[in-house]
Amino acid sequence: MEDVARIAGVSQMTVSRALRSPETVSAATRRRVAEAIAAVGYLHNRIAGGLAADRTSIVGLVATTLKNPLLASVVQGVCDAIAHTGYQLMLGMAESIEDEEQVIRDFLSYRPAAILLHRTMHTKVARTLLKASGIPVVEIGNLVARPIDLVVSFSNFDAAERMTRYLATKYGQVGYVGMRSEGDERFKARRRGYLAALREAGIAAEPERMLELPSAGPGGGGDALVTLLAARPDTRAVFFAGGAFASDALAECRRRGWAVPGRLAIAGFDDYESVFPSMAAITAVRVPRYEIGRRATEVALARLRGEAGIPRRTEFTFEIIPRETA
Amino acid sequence: MEDVARIAGVSQMTVSRALRSPETVSAATRRRVAEAIAAVGYLHNRIAGGLAADRTSIVGLVATTLKNPLLASVVQGVCDAIAHTGYQLMLGMAESIEDEEQVIRDFLSYRPAAILLHRTMHTKVARTLLKASGIPVVEIGNLVARPIDLVVSFSNFDAAERMTRYLATKYGQVGYVGMRSEGDERFKARRRGYLAALREAGIAAEPERMLELPSAGPGGGGDALVTLLAARPDTRAVFFAGGAFASDALAECRRRGWAVPGRLAIAGFDDYESVFPSMAAITAVRVPRYEIGRRATEVALARLRGEAGIPRRTEFTFEIIPRETA
């Protein structure tokens, strides 16, 4: 930068300004600086800048997995919103809240401008670190009641409740196959939503009609379906509240020659039509994942710009998409 | 860090060492430093460290999209390989080589330890910048002949050639629907592979039997199929060499009541079984995307560790998975 300044015949400070806020520098100077930069092949050192300013233009995102295409689309939304803004994305995965704490620590050591979290349960230390950092923190995995800072999401509870109500009204006895809810508020919320809908409908909840699977591994939905029906043959519909379980289950039904929805109705969480149009057969909850990622980023950047009136909580709605399977 | 050093009764340099290479510090000192760190709630400043060392522990990955689940799995592979190594992932998307150059510039301004590139064509400037940076650069999108530095990938050409040969042998006239190959070596290679296989088989290539689609947008494969068959009704098989085209096309055939593979055989590139087990019906090329992402990262980190004998080129193989559709 020293070279650039000398060649352009200005001070380093002017070069710095021309780079970061061109509008505060006269057009002529700006041009001379640009020429000098091209002449020496100068590459801005954002690390030095970060040290001087005690913060970088890095936005950290702690996600859970990219194996699920719809969670990947949250990340895609964040990427798209962040592109061409001068910010960069730092991405980490956390499979547990302890993991998350470590990733948050690692991120914080790079003095990021903001942090986005997909998980909604955090260790006490993680919350403390984030609050102490003073940077915008956006939670995106669920519409949490008491966000650390900001929340941009949808209600997993409402979604599961609405879908269960839809199924119960239409088919009667509804089973539930979800992700292991221990340690994860999102899956807990879905489970609670299911139970709430049964309660409203005056249907007794039965443990044997509810299954939780440890992972979204391939084929899990088919086995779960078989287990559940063996225990409760009078089940007329099953709500697969996670991953690609519903799609697995549908394949299983076809294999066994069970009519869908005649013998059994099937509904899923997350609509994969946007990923594979050919999968547009399953009744599902459609959640605007991509938009949530985008908006979360926009909200964080708006806050960094010092904009006023930024809502602490941004709720996205979901849709129940009735299709052939329910 | 000053505080930590004072409390532990050592110099800053010792604290720094205890943090970065614990083995060079005595066990007793290490413990005292650890206690002091906990006592003051010290958070390492990797930005200051990065400035002093003129490089960070950031690994940059320039991907193309996360909309395709299999490209997302490359990123997942990178994430998994990088987790718990002390390195962090910086992720950017580039839709063109100009885009890529800009992202590379942005990454380089953070003085990363290594850079991974999914694209395999680059601007002259991008190549120059990367070479001048002196850091490991791994190309992962195709088994390029002249890598900038390292390459970890599979041969798109061979894969397309093998699948085309399989189809031609079994069905005769084979059509091709691919991604727009202009400006993208990966798609060019697939197209060349298709043409090479026809040549071997002594079948004349016909422009009307080949289509390139500008994007992997939903449903594109179905329309392409209809267009292609209208122009060349004697086509007996179509190789959908990208995205979810094959899945779209299969859905279209079912809609129109065309027997598959009776009337028309269908094959795809990339096998989505790992994402949706229920899609395990389409004959496809299976590419170990996740493993490529993992290995690319491992190779980069090995190089950073100064390991010897790191291959400039790592070739992954693919498989042709014959299924119901071809």
Place this chain on the structure above:
DNA sequence: TTGTAAGCGTTATCAT
């Protein structure tokens, strides 16, 4: 609109 000076919190290097 531009410039001056100080200092951000580490690590490299050399010394002990």
Place this chain on the structure above:
DNA sequence: ATGATAACGCTTACAA
């Protein structure tokens, strides 16, 4: 195994 010292290349704060 540990310490002293000098950078590292910017930005903040203030001045002109």
